[in-house]
Amino acid sequence: MTYCCGLLVRDGLVMIADTRTNAGLDNVSTFRKLHVFERPGERVMGLASAGNLSISQAVVSLLAEGIENFDTGERETLLSAPTMFQGAQRIGKAIRMVHALYAAGLEESKLSFDVSFLFGGQIADGKLELYMIYAAGNSIMCTRDTPYLQIGEHKYGKPILDRSCTFETDLYDGLKIGLISMDSTMRSNLGVGMPLDVLVVRRDSLHAELNYRIEPGEPYFHDLRERWSAALRAAHNAIPRPPYRMQK
Amino acid sequence: MTYCCGLLVRDGLVMIADTRTNAGLDNVSTFRKLHVFERPGERVMGLASAGNLSISQAVVSLLAEGIENFDTGERETLLSAPTMFQGAQRIGKAIRMVHALYAAGLEESKLSFDVSFLFGGQIADGKLELYMIYAAGNSIMCTRDTPYLQIGEHKYGKPILDRSCTFETDLYDGLKIGLISMDSTMRSNLGVGMPLDVLVVRRDSLHAELNYRIEPGEPYFHDLRERWSAALRAAHNAIPRPPYRMQK
Numbered sequence: 001m002t003y004c005c006g007l008l009v010r011d012g013l014v015m016i017a018d019t020r021t022n023a024g025l026d027n028v029s030t031f032r033k034l035h036v037f038e039r040p041g042e043r044v045m046g047l048a049s050a051g052n053l054s055i056s057q058a059v060v061s062l063l064a065e066g067i068e069n070f071d072t073g074e075r076e077t078l079l080s081a082p083t084m085f086q087g088a089q090r091i092g093k094a095i096r097m098v099h100a101l102y103a104a105g106l107e108e109s110k111l112s113f114d115v116s117f118l119f120g121g122q123i124a125d126g127k128l129e130l131y132m133i134y135a136a137g138n139s140i141m142c143t144r145d146t147p148y149l150q151i152g153e154h155k156y157g158k159p160i161l162d163r164s165c166t167f168e169t170d171l172y173d174g175l176k177i178g179l180i181s182m183d184s185t186m187r188s189n190l191g192v193g194m195p196l197d198v199l200v201v202r203r204d205s206l207h208a209e210l211n212y213r214i215e216p217g218e219p220y221f222h223d224l225r226e227r228w229s230a231a232l233r234a235a236h237n238a239i240p241r242p243p244y245r246m247q248k
Numbered sequence: 249m250t251y252c253c254g255l256l257v258r259d260g261l262v263m264i265a266d267t268r269t270n271a272g273l274d275n276v277s278t279f280r281k282l283h284v285f286e287r288p289g290e291r292v293m294g295l296a297s298a299g300n301l302s303i304s305q306a307v308v309s310l311l312a313e314g315i316e317n318f319d320t321g322e323r324e325t326l327l328s329a330p331t332m333f334q335g336a337q338r339i340g341k342a343i344r345m346v347h348a349l350y351a352a353g354l355e356e357s358k359l360s361f362d363v364s365f366l367f368g369g370q371i372a373d374g375k376l377e378l379y380m381i382y383a384a385g386n387s388i389m390c391t392r393d394t395p396y397l398q399i400g401e402h403k404y405g406k407p408i409l410d411r412s413c414t415f416e417t418d419l420y421d422g423l424k425i426g427l428i429s430m431d432s433t434m435r436s437n438l439g440v441g442m443p444l445d446v447l448v449v450r451r452d453s454l455h456a457e458l459n460y461r462i463e464p465g466e467p468y469f470h471d472l473r474e475r476w477s478a479a480l481r482a483a484h485n486a487i488p489r490p491p492y493r494m495q496k
Contacts, residue, residue, distance in 0.1 A: 163477060172490055
């Protein structure tokens with residue numbers, strides 16, 4: 001399992017991914033799922049994946065090696081994409097190439113072709129953008145109305161995003177809300193786990209302001225989890241008990 | 249969609265169910281999903297359903313009319329079940345009878361045989377118990393370690409139950425926590441909606457202490473939703489922003 005979320009606010013972009021992978025419950029490992037592609041001053045992009053690890057790794061490798069464009073002769077990589085939109089399209093194209101290679105074989109093993117990506121960042125004088133790319137290669141773009149996107153095990157961590165995150169949320173408050181969302185998910189699904197990888201990009205800065213791994217036991221995140229638990233207990237204790245009585 | 253939860257604590261049992269049903273997004277209705285079977289002083293039982301409404305209604309009707317037992321000649325109803333365990337088994341039997349009638353036809357329409365039940369209550373000098381019954385007719389029983397069970401859209405409302413509900417939780421605090429869990433679910437899934445039906449049974453009382461419908465706009469529940477939202481905002485505002493900086 002996996003949980004990744006991306007928040008796109010006025011000040012910038014936050015992306016967070018866990019690192020737990022599992023093939024069955026008895027084969028659990030740690031793999032980086034958040035990849036950062038950066039040429040400071042020219043572009044910064046984060047790519048987070050959920051789903052079948054062999055598929056997502058193949059897609060990332062294709063995007064690093066480049067996909068040959070027979071019209072132009074160019075090898076198209078993520079680092080050479082002229083815009084974020086064309087980057088998202090290249091990811092979709094790579095997904096479909098991997099689909100052509102593996103989907104039939106996966107189906108023989110009763111496995112579905114399950115993969116999705118979050119792709120966020122900014123290229124040159126283009127806008128800071130955040131995309132979700134599906135297994136079919138199609139994608140949606142994050143807008144101000146709902147300033148976040150999620151992939152993987154998204155339900156446990158969605159309520160806090162729905163309640164607390166708007167386009168006007170401060171960038172590091174966004175990181176904090178994203179970490180609370182991660183915490184809720186990790187508590188309810190053992191398939192999502194530490195360490196966490198974090199990317200923060202300030203709008204128009206064209207570099208990674210923060211590219212950080214939160215290890216188990218890291219003091220701030222440990223404190224956040226404790227404070228959040230205590231605050232939730234206090235919150236429901238502060239609400240009066242239901243006054244309902246039978247209507248005889 | 250549906251969300252129902254049941255909490256079994258030292259003082260008693262809480263069951264809560266929403267009432268929204270939908271056949272596609274464009275056909276939304278209100279149906280009672282929490283049924284109360286009661287003979288005060290002798291037994292009190294709550295039965296909540298999730299899944300395909302035609303299946304769950306057929307199961308409830310079978311359990312009310314009774315299933316003929318060819319060995320004994322008895323028509324077995326829920327109200328004649330000698331123990332909660334045998335009640336859960338009768339529910340499982342009714343599910344399999346409905347499966348025999350409809351499963352093949354549903355499959356022709358590309359619909360799965362999707363149904364599950366929560367069944368809680370107490371009969372005579374038996375224990376207060378809470379069961380979850382699956383489409384296969386099998387069931388699990390709630391124990392002290394995890395004093396709640398959920399059916400339907402369970403993920404959004406699970407974190408608050410995990411964090412706040414123990415076997416020692418007060419009965420009406422349990423109702424309150426269940427209502428917060430409902431609120432989180434309704435905010436994130438439009439397929440779960442008001443009004444809510446609530447059953448509270450105090451251990452060894454053998455009657456429904458509360459059998460209540462919370463209508464939209466009802467003042468206590470409205471206030472609970474507002475207070476919970478405000479408390480969550482305050483809770484994450486009280487946590488400091490992440491101190492992370494790039495390690496150069």
